[in-house]
Amino acid sequence: MAAAIHSNSAAEASKGPQQPLTLYTTQTPNGIKISIALEELEIPYKVFKHDFVARTQKEPWYLAINPNGRIPAITDTFSDGSQIHLWESGSILKYLVEQYDKDFKLWYPAGTRENYELFSWLFFQIGGLGPMQGQMTHFNRHVTEKIPYAIERYSNETRRLYSVLEKQLATSQSGFILSKFTIVDICFWSMVAASGWAGVSLAEFPEIHRWYEKVLSRPSVAKGMNVPEPHPIQVLMDDKTGQKAKEFEEYSRSWVMTGMAKDAEGLKKRDPAC
């Protein structure tokens, strides 16, 4: 699969404006942010599914698109016909609304107070809640030898960050994080959808739980969350035997821990973006 895209990418680069947007992704919180936004804005797109076990996200063709070797990334054709590769979920979302959301369905007009405030929340998700919940998941799920201090550190910080969101939702008149549904809801929702997996209980955050269900009822969210494959969280949470959770944990651990070891190996050899 990787090889197919590899051989196509150079040719596709010169084809011009008919090419639909390509989303490079996997079934993770950062990936579904983009597919949900694309569904909301009804932008046609193709999906390239990375294989983290095979480490296709570290192959040279993809590092040319995203030098950080992570997902998501997009390739799009700009209005002048030239191509753009973009990565980092926050910057992709900003690009999508600026380019495609002329009716302000998911944001506010550029230069307004509301729009600047929107980006306070967006950066808070990508720089705060996202990384910290990621660390919590790592120490709860991927590291086999439990490190109590690290688990406590990231559980406390993640729960503190959830309480900031909880308070914001409690004071919101719209039922969303801001005065209407925006890309900020998409950003946080994608993380909250994985909260149970990280080890956060929504029973502790009733406002977040209510908002979570409300956002889930949007058809575009129900669709976008299942790209490039069905979202695992409901299956995992419904599985009373714990067998599926165990399998998923082993799968995640395998690529994360192997990836970390390979990254460390690459650093010794000075392999960029290893």
Add this chain to the structure above:
Amino acid sequence: MPLKAIDLWGHWGAPNPWKVCIVLEELGIPYNIQSVEFSEVKQEAFLMINPNGRLPAIKDPNTGITLWESGAIIQYLVDQYDRDERVSYNSFPEKYFTQQWLAFQISGQGPYFGQATWFARFHPEKIPSAIDRYVNEVIRVIGVLDKAIETNNTGWLVGDKCTYADLSFVTWTSVAEGLLRELNKLDGLETRYPRYTEWLTKMEERESVKKIRERMARGRAEHGLPP
């Protein structure tokens, strides 16, 4: 009409508020620093400014806006005050590339460099696997920057000039330098990541960066904190 000074809630030693100061300096915007201790940021008075109880935050009397999160503040500042594109671009695709690198700084550099510092320097119990995880990530991020500078081939991350995207990395790279030196991992970095090293050197020659790095180093030294 001359600009009124922007109020910036900052901290003597924290990289994120100083990062915003570099952009303010570059754009020649007057500002007052309201120095806040970490013990004060969770108090109701400050939570009214930033519901997350973190630094920095700004209040701009020229527009009446209050904003928090360094990335959102920097985007606001260039949007409002950099019409001449001194440290930003309005052209496609450079505008989006600068935003992308800023997002990477916010989500990829800051949090992980912060965790590395915590585990290697401050946490009383040394947990080698946690130190390795985050220090390796610091070095990996340095490698990504080095490669990107090589690919862009101008000495900068975006276009052919120094932008807010480049400048946003500087305060945390200063901390990383001190940390890697302490861990004996600084040796050889220059030869392994030559473009990264050149890029930093060029930025450190800028008046804005020189001034703010000095202030941050002084603040940290006065409080007994390593660079």
